[in-house]
Amino acid sequence: GQNIDQPTEMTATEGAIVQINCTYQTSGFNGLFWYQQHAGEAPTFLSYNVLDGLEEKGRFSSFLSRSKGYSYLLLKELQMKDSASYLCAVLDSNYQLIWGAGTKLIIKP
């Protein structure tokens, strides 16, 4: 079966750095997405990785290793507004999006 694993919940301190991991086992791979979802709001696109390596976008970076079936989202200089759920999703060989259950990130002052 196809599976996306990410931690259910993480806690971090304002101003710190946090890394949210995502591991996947899918039939093929055509890219990996990260979305952010604040409570009661729409998921919003953060990043799309299809090649190995790190992509940086301001305070957020996303890393992919296709050989390890692994990605992480790195958030720097955490702000209270970063408290949200972070969803990992993988495109399989049939271009079907397989979603993880999301990681709820709690930021404490």
Place this chain on the structure above:
Amino acid sequence: ETGVTQTPRHLVMGMTNKKSLKCEQHLGHNAMYWYKQSAKKPLELMFVYSLEERVENNSVPSRFSPECPNSSHLFLHLHTLQPEDSALYLCASSQGDRHTDTQYFGPGTRLTVL
């Protein structure tokens, strides 16, 4: 604001009721999606429409009936639902129906079935 709106934002209905969820996108996209989001579970893709034609239907019970009258509007008609159907229903749109296209989500309708 993502350019995708959904109404109502909250809905409580009995198992014998008939109701409809509405989604509208203002982005000029050609593909629209319905998802179900239950607590601590992955997003479940329900239906995909591309240029008003249903292209995916992922084994969704017939008590959920989608309708796409044009490329900007998508409805989900609900009839004789079960309590386990209580969830957040999200609508999304993308430029094309290739899943490599970024999807833009609406804020969702929180549905409670009594």
